[in-house]
Amino acid sequence: QSALTQPASVSGSPGQSITISCTGTSSDVGGYKYVSWYQQHPGKAPKLMIYDVSNRPSGVSNRFSGSKSGNTASLTISGLQAEDEADYYCSSYTSNSTYVFGTGTKVTVL
Amino acid sequence: QVQLQESGPGLVKPSETLSLTCTVSGGSISRYYWSWIRQPPGKGLDWIGYIYYSGSTNYNPSLKSRVTISKDTSKNQFSLKLSSVTAADTAVYYCARVQYDFFFEYWGQGTLVTVSS
Numbered sequence: 001q002s003a004l005t006q007p008a009s010v011s012g013s014p015g016q017s018i019t020i021s022c023t024g025t026s027s028d029v030g031g032y033k034y035v036s037w038y039q040q041h042p043g044k045a046p047k048l049m050i051y052d053v054s055n056r057p058s059g060v061s062n063r064f065s066g067s068k069s070g071n072t073a074s075l076t077i078s079g080l081q082a083e084d085e086a087d088y089y090c091s092s093y094t095s096n097s098t099y100v101f102g103t104g105t106k107v108t109v110l
Numbered sequence: 111q112v113q114l115q116e117s118g119p120g121l122v123k124p125s126e127t128l129s130l131t132c133t134v135s136g137g138s139i140s141r142y143y144w145s146w147i148r149q150p151p152g153k154g155l156d157w158i159g160y161i162y163y164s165g166s167t168n169y170n171p172s173l174k175s176r177v178t179i180s181k182d183t184s185k186n187q188f189s190l191k192l193s194s195v196t197a198a199d200t201a202v203y204y205c206a207r208v209q210y211d212f213f214f215e216y217w218g219q220g221t222l223v224t225v226s227s
Contacts, residue, residue: 001171003154036213038155045204045220046155051213089155093212097168099145104154 004029004090004102011108017078020105022090023071028100030071034093037066037075041086049088050075077107085109112137114205114218122199122225128192132205132218139163139186143208146179146190148201149220156201160208161188195225 005023012018022029022037029035035053038046048057050066053073063078073092077084090102118130132144145160159169161179169177173192181188192199202222206214 032212034212038214045217046214047217048213048215051209051215052211057215091155091157091214096171098170099157099160099212101147101155101157 001100006102006105009106011110012080013110014080016080020075020088022073022102024092025071027095028092029073032093035073036091038089039086080109082109112216116205116218116221122195123227124196128195128223130190130203132188134186144188145206145208147204150201197225200225
C-alpha cells in the first residue's frame with residue numbers, strides 16, 4: 001500500500017488560514033469516511049486532531065476542521081497560532097482492513 | 111484516562127528479532143484494537159499492524175512476513191516481534207489504541223530502537 005500524498009510544507013502568518021491536502025485512492029480515502037488527522041510536535045507522540053473526516057475530539061480547538069472530496073481529504077487550520085507549528089499526518093482505513101498514513105506536512109507559522 | 115507505555119531493548123543487532131511490549135493502564139485490552147506504528151528518524155509514520163481483543167491480527171503487507179503481534183490479557187499488555195531486522199528498521203516505535211471508528215485515539219510516548227552491530 002502506498003502512503004497518502006501530502007504537501008511537504010505549508011506556511012502561513014498568525015491569524016491566517018491554511019489547508020493541508022491528503023490524496024489517496026478509492027481503496028482508502030475515497031472509499032471510507034475513516035480519515036483522521038494527527039499533530040506531532042518535535043520529540044512528541046502524535047496527537048489526534050480530527051477523526052471520521054470532520055469530527056473533533058474533546059479538547060481540540062475548533063480552529064481545526066476537516067473535509068473530504070473524492071479521494072482527497074483536507075485539514076484546515078484557521079486563525080493560525082504559533083503553537084500550531086508542527087508536523088501533520090493524515091491516516092485512512094483501507095479496503096484491506098489495514099491503515100495507511102500520509103507523507104506528512106510541516107506547518108510553519110511565519 | 112488510558113495510558114500506554116512501550117518497553118524493550120533500545121539496541122538490536124542486524125538479523126536479530128526486535129521485541130517490544132506495550133503496557134496499558136486505565137483500561138482493559140479486552141476491548142478495541144491495539145496497534146503498533148513506527149517512525150524512522152526524520153521520516154513519516156508507518157503503520158505496522160494491529161491485534162483485536164479477540165486475538166485476530168492484521169499487518170502492513172510490506173512487513174507481514176516479519177511481524178507478529180500478540181497479547182497477554184492477564185498482564186494487560188500486547189507485544190511486537192519483528193524478525194530479521196536491518197538498519198532500515200531503526201525507528202521510534204509507538205503503540206496505540208484504535209477506536210472502533212478506525213482512528214488512533216491514544217498513543218504511547220514512543221521508544222527508539224536502533225539496529226546496529
